[in-house]
Structure formats: C-alpha cells, structure tokens
Amino acid sequence: MTLDRILASMFPDGHDVKNDGGVLLGSGTLRSGDRALVIGVADRTALGVDEAIRLSSAVLGSIKNGSGPILVVVDSDSQRMSKRDELLGLNEFLAHLAKSLIHADIEGRPTIGLLYGHSAAGAFLATALATRVLVGLPGADPAVMDLPSMSKVTKLPIEVLEQKAKSTPVFAPGLQNLVQLGAVHVTWDDKISLADQLEKLLRNMSDARDRRDALGKERGGRMKAADIAERVRELTMQTR
C-alpha cells in the first residue's frame, strides 16, 4: 500500500501529515473526533541524527500540548551508516527517540506502530519496535538482517540459509516471521477501511505492559524468552 492511500484510508476526516525528505510529521482526525499525532519515516529513508531529532521533538512537543494516541508510520532503511552520524553519537539520538515514545506510552499517550514497508536494525528499534502495539500492513518487509549480509558473516550460502529459514522464524526476514515472534501484534487487511481497523484497535487497546515475549510463545515463534524472563524475575523478587 502506498503512503497516500494508507493515510487517506486511515483518516477519512482529514490529516495534515507532510513528507519532508522522508520524515513524516503531522496529525490526523480519528473516528472519535480526537486528533492523533503522526510521525514516521517514508520512502525507505535511513534514520540518522538529523531525522531522529525532528521526530523526538514532535513527540515531546505533543506530550506537552497534545492528547490522543501517537502513530509511528514506518517504511525506512536501517540507521544511517556514516562516519558523521556515529561521530555525533547516533546511539544517543536513536535511544532518545525510543525513550520519548516509550515515555509517552507509559504516561497515557498510547503508541501504535504501522509498518507498511521496510525497516531494519537501529531504525526499527527506535521507531516501530518502541511502540506498544505494532501493526503490519500488507507489503511490509522488515529485515533485521538481510540474507546476503548474513551469508557473508555466517559464511553459509544463501540457499542453505533459505533452507534453514523454513524450519524457524528466528532469523530470516519477513513480516510473518516477526508476527510469529510476537514483534508484530496484528496485521491489517487493505481491502477494508483502515479507519475501522484503527478504531477497533484503539477500543481494545491492552494496558501498557510489554507482552511481546508471551505473544511469541503463544504463536510458537519464541519458545524460551517469556519463561526465562519470568524465571529471572521471580528469582530476583525473592532477594527482597
């Protein structure tokens, strides 16, 4: 789905989202009449220090002056891989964006990620994966690591990796793998109104607790994470 179609279907009552060099900023009117802040990355743009600081600024400004949910719409590259970005402390800029989103969510501004294209690595962590609920749209193709790069590092041919990917969702790219692992909570149908699906999601919003590991276990994609985290949590609590 194209960005224009997504925004039109999600906000039939109008929106003012602008795409400025791949940085999405604006807001849209919800079915309820409330406004939602919309931020994001489009056109498979890499997320560097210059983009991240504008997105975090919008989130913090909205915490101060706005209300309603925050939507994070993503079709990005990975983080911008450059000397300049690392020199300036890209890790701090990306962490700051993620922290701003998580803080907003904890403080009553529910965050929803909408993955409609690509995303990877640090850009994925700072945007879509820093939201409470992540929605996958048809055509989304997230890749934590692409198979050619994996092939280079693991020294295994791509055909071998593709073969192995059939038995586990744990390493290969693709939306379905991330659904199975619990990273993507729900996928939407582009044949029906996105506004309806968003309204339904907002109505049934879970509390702010991170349940992605439990979801990954239910769906058979991550069998150990939830149990290990819970065992360590219990042991730690006993030190009281």
Add this chain to the structure above:
Amino acid sequence: MSVADLEKPSVERARATSFYEASARARIRLLLDPGSFVEFIGPEQREVSPHLKLFDLPEQFDDGIIVGHGQLAGSPVFIAAQEGRFMGGAFGEVHGAKLTGLLRAAKEMKSIPVLILLDTGGVRLQEANAGELAIAEIMRAVIEARTAGVKVIGLIGGRSGCYGGGGLIAGCCSALAVSEQGRIAVSGPEVIETNRGVEEFDSRDRALVWRTMGGKHRRLIGGAELFADDTVQAFREAALELLETTSGFGIDTLNAEQSRLEDRLQRFGACRDAVEIWAAEGVPDAASVPALPADQFIELADKLRRIARDAR
C-alpha cells in the same frame, strides 16, 4: 578474618586487573564486594540458546550473559555482565530474556539499582529476529524501571565494545562510565565500510575507530558521564560515583536531552572529524587527546565540560 582483611586483597586485585582483558565473571567478582554475588539461572542449569545448533555452532551454558545480585560497598545491587568472548557478546533469545527479567523485577522493587556491563556487537545474527526483539524488550524494561525510580548504570569497556542495539540500550541507561577501549556506536566500522565504501570509513584505521567511537570521544561530547581507566577497580569507583550523582527520569529529563542533542548538532554538525570537535570544544592541543594517559585525560575532560546529570 575481618571484613577489612577480606576486602584488601580484592581491591588490589581489582586495581591490577584490566577490565578489557577480564572475563565477564571476573569483572563481576572484582567489581562487587567479595563473596557477595549470587547468580540467577547459572551455567549449571544449562539454559543454552535453542537456535545455535541449527548452525552447528557451539553453545555456552550461560548463553554469554551472567545476571544476579550482590553488594556494592555494602548496598544491594542487581548486575548483568555480557561475555564479549562468546559470539561477540551478541544478544540472542535466552541471553536477552535474562536481562529483561532482571530489569522487570528491579522495576517492581523500585529501590535497588541495576548495573549492566555491556560488551556486545549487537544482535546475534543466527537468531537475528529474536535478538532484535530482545533488545527492544530490554529498552522498554530499562525505561519502565527508570520511570519507577530505579537507577540503571551502564559500564562499557570490553573487547566487543557496545555496538548495534547495545548502543541504543546504553543510550537508555541513567548514566554511563566508559574506558578508552569501550567503543560505543550503532554501526560498527566494518558495517559502515561494507555498506558505504572504504572512503566513508576505513575499518582498518584503528586510530580513526578509537577517535570516532572510543571512550574519550564519548566522554568529550557528553555521550558518557564518566571516563574510567581500564581497571575493574576504576569501574567499581565509577559505578559508586554514578549511583551517587544520577537523578531521576521523566519528561524534564527528556526535554533536557532534546536540548542537549540539538545543541550538539548545531555546534558540531559540520565537523568532519573528532579532532575538529575536540578543538571546537576547547581542547588546547586536540590532536594529542588519543595519547593522553587516563588520569590526565580525566583532568582535562572535567575542566572542559561539566556533564549534565539530568539529560539522559
């Protein structure tokens, strides 16, 4: 034996032990009060990665991370240490879940701080999706713990540095101490070179790597609160100082960080190299920074820049 007798040889050993060279277990043993460490889900439980065998790779019984509790100068702390010599300290499903569980408990208990000894290349490729998600869960758990009033201190000085998602976790901590060897970045030198070419970043130019990502640069631009010499004792003292001086977390912290980072972009955004940034920051002989011994560098850094304690 009195407590003083027990402690003395430990301090001497901690002073003589390189943090960089030490294993994760040795770091914990020498960093905490002697004999105080208790591990959760230790290697005897053999909770190995369920994914490495698919790639015929050796497993480790603790999956490359140690989590537990102990005492630091008589006060309780939770601690996690990554073993940079196993799979580059990379985050996998089990490895990450151990840290997530520790942070979730710290959040509920509210008063006991967490020390994280980061030593990582980022996501473990053989379980890339699970590792990426583990990092996202850890970031969320760090922020939830900090929101509940918990101090989360990152200590960075290991062989694998602190790369990829590890760099983002570091940026979520309340405060960081870093040694010269403790590089902090998102994209590693090889990753930049592979994707953008050797003209953008020559990964074999070690001096370039240190001055772009190393601990001295991070301290000078405000990416870390403290610079530590490469001994376990120096990191112990840094942890104690950070626990003392670190403030809480909330919207004011985030607004202060937004200003801090905007200011950095404005002042240094056009600089092409770290030496230019250091000169702009007021370092008298910027080119000499990489060669400065730790004590002289700390003196210089303290004189130049008072680190904001409320902007991370």
